[in-house]
Amino acid sequence: MKYDAPTKQGYFGKFGGKFVPEILIPALEELETAYDSTIDDPGFQQDYRYHLKEFVGRPTALTFAERLTAHYGKAKIYxxxxxLCHTGAHKINNTVGQVLLAIRMGKKRIIAETGAGQHGVATATVCAKFGLECIVYMGAEDMxxxxxxxxxxxxxxxxxxxxTSGSQTLKDATNEAIRDWVTNVHNTFYIIGSVVGPHPYPRMTRDFHRIIGIETREQLFAKEQRGPDYVLACVGGGSNAIGxxxxxxxxxxxxxxxxxxxxFGVDSGKTAATFTKGRPGILHGSMSYLLQTGEGQIELAHSVSAGLDYPGVGPEHSYLHDIGRVQYVPVTDDEAMESLKLVSRLEGIIPAIETAHAFAWLDKLMPQTSADELVVLNCSGRGDKDMGTISKYL
Amino acid sequence: MSLFITAGYPHPDETVDLVLGFEKSGADIIELGMPFSDPLADGPTIQHSSEVALANGITMDKIFDMVIRIREASEIPIVLMGYINPVFNYGIERFFKRAAECGADGVILPDVPVEESGYADEYAKRYGVPIICLVAPNTGDERMQLIDQKSNGFVYCVSIAGVTGTRDDSEVSSSVDTFIQRVNRKIKKNPVMIGFGIRNHESAMAISKHVDGFIVGSALIDNIRSHYPEKGWKDSLFEFVKELKHGK
Structure with a gap:
């Protein structure tokens, strides 16, 4: 299949778009122009790759998970x-890219929203490195x-x-960051942390995370002389997955x-399973699947993982869902925490709780695989940040 | 003078009464807010009124019932204002059809810029309930003309970069004059109403002297918030509305 989404208007099928107040339209147009003229510029790419290598520590390893593979006794798991990225998660691939763009656009004030804090840390990190003012909005509950x-x-x-408004989590932090942007649009660059938001953010954030898949392909060919049969990733907004x-x-x-x-389970009323329980709607600037009431009010999401605790999902994922190219499946809090413990013991890797959701699906997937197949799982972040929560499950 | 009130704030039983009282106190247009859980263009005041209204069980159909009841008593133009998701969820065609049946005169969707208004435009035209578009201080000249073409009824001119809510005079007046001059050169088809940041008669007069009218929302909700449910809260609100229009 040929795949070239989004359209010039920012649509992935019927999903995406630019549903924002008029005041932000000139800013989005400015951003789009800057991004289009920069992304293929060799000088920019050289800068971006340089910092990914020297500061982030790319390429990241593709590790053969030997004991986990033996545990399931089926396909090989990589x-x-x-x-292993600097700051402990994939988020910094995007913040390096966006901050370099902000600098080229002459913006000196950076704002961001954060849920688990990983995107906030990744943004604060690049702002420190490049000497820019940084404001991070975070829900009081997440803090x-x-x-x-x-x-x-x-x-x-x-x-x-x-x-402190609304549910005091990621969705409200995003509302507040957008309000800041509306107010300070002349000098402020908003670094969105996932593949959500109005066009061109879902495309731009995806492009800065594609390095994950590009390296994976090269590394797997070097080790196995072939591509993967399965690729797994957790999805909140969906940035590591799309990458x-x-x-x-x-x-x-x-x-x-x-x-x-x-x-707690897809029918528990305390869930963040957007595809299983949501339907299309418009939030934070784009059309996508959303958890919402019969009246179109946004529902509160729940997940033990702050990074997945979001009632929406990136518009490109909604498109990939509807065309059937990606299968989206739910994993509960308890399944994720059990899997987190298993992976820690078997592989010497403590994954983030977000990432543990992807690991948990191996229980369902692996019995269907065969020994000559290859599974790649995006180990999107490390679990050190989650030790407070993890302790309660030990 | 156009007045904004969130439907269902401070209580669903008050909305019709408030609207009729606003008309008696000098309002020429009513903007009836359709509350949304995530009002990202609004400051703390309208966020609060939306939360209260939703907690009071406001639904789209209850808002339409309010419009019908207002229509039984008054011909004042009613504009429904709200974010797109509840409208999309209700069904865009169903929404415009119902709005027309109930006697609403226009719709403002602050998170739908002209780029995205395509399919709403179609139903707005079919059912005769026009969409009122917004311009902001950073809207370019060409785009302003396009917005004027797309808009029907009036153009809502957002006075400053920011969310809804009252401001100090210095924040509003500094650069607004050059903006208004531009608006008056470029917007020819529609009347222009200006809003955001107005807190009293003086600030309303200062900001609207070269346009067709002004819009007040947060200042009314702040007034309700400080007096409701004390005895006489409504009288002091209507008194405030009269002062907004005529001064003390």
Whole structure:
């Protein structure tokens, strides 16, 4: 299949678009023009690759998970080690790219929203490195459960602002960041942390994470002389997933599986399983699947993982879902935590709780695989930040 | 003078009464807010009124019932204002059809810029309920003309970069004059109403002297918030509305 979404208007099928107040339209147009003229510029690419190598530590390893493979006794499992990125998760691939773009656009004030705190830390990190003012909006409830990341951001010089409206989590932090942007649009660059938001953000953030899939393909060919049969990644907004999926979309032999957070269970009313329980709607600037009431009010999501605790999902995932190219499946809090413990013991890797959702799907997937197949799982982040939560499950 | 009130705030039983009282106190247009859980262009005041209205069980059909009841008593133009998701969820065609049946005169969707208004435009035209578009201080000249073409009823001119809510005079007046001059050169088809940041008669007069009218929302909700449910809260609100229009 040929795949070239989004359209020039920012649509992935019927999903995406630019549903924002008029005041942001000139800013989005400015961003789009800057991005289009920059992304293929050799000088920019050289800068971006340089910092990914020297600062982020790319390429990240593709680790053969020997004991996990033996545990299931079926296909070989490889882990794409985004947990080894500087700051501990894939998020920094995107913040390096966007901050370099912000600098080229002459913007000196950076804002971001954060849920688990990983995107906030990644943004604070690049702002410290490049000497830019950084303001991070974070839900008060998330600040409580990710206190370590709050301290990290403050240590890095960011102004972390507590958001007490609504559910006090990622969706409200995003509302507040957009309100800041509306107010300070003349001098402010908004670094969105996932493949959500108005066009061109879903495309731009995806493009800065594609490096994950590109490296995976090269590394697997070097080790196995062939591509994967399955690629797995957890999906909240969906940035790590789109990063590893995208370079494989046209290759239909590769089965792509996105794992969403079911919370207490998809029918418990306490879930973040957007595809299982949601339907299309418009939030934070684009049309996509959403958890919403019969009246079109946004529902509160629930997941043990702050990074997946979001009632929406990136518009490109909605498109890939509807065309059937990616299969999206739910994993509960308990399944994820059990799997987190298993992976820690078997592989010596403590994954982030977000990432543990992808690992948990191996229980369902592996029995259907055969020994000559290859599974790649995007190990999107490390679990150090989650020790407070993890302790309660030990 | 156009007045904004969130449907269902401070209580669903008050909305019709408030609208009729606003008309008696000098309002020429009513903007009836359809509350949304995530009002990202609104400041804390309208966020609060939306939360209260939703907690009061406001639904799209209840809002339409309010419009019908207002229509039984008054011919004042009613514009429904709200974010797109509840409208999309209700069904865009169904929404415009119902709005027309109930006697609403226009719709404002602040998170639908002209790029995305395509399919709403079609139903707006079919059912005769026009869409009122917004311009902002950073809207370019050509785009302003396009918005004027697309808009029907009036053009909503957002006075400053920012969310809804009252401001100090210095924040509003500094650069607004050159913006208004531009608006008056480029917007020819529609009347222009200006809003965002107005807190009293003086700020309303200062900002609207070269356009067709002004819009007040947050200042009314702040007024309700500080007096409701004390005895006489409604009288002092209507008094405030009269002052907004005529001064003390």
């Amino acid at each position: 882990l794409k080690r985004e947990d 409580e459960r990710q206190k370590l990341n709050v301290d990290r951001m403050r240590l890095l010089g960011a102004d972390v602002r507590s958001v 590893i999926f995208h370079p494989f979309i046209e290759d239909e032999k590769v089965k792509l599986i996105g794992i969403e957070a079911a919370g």
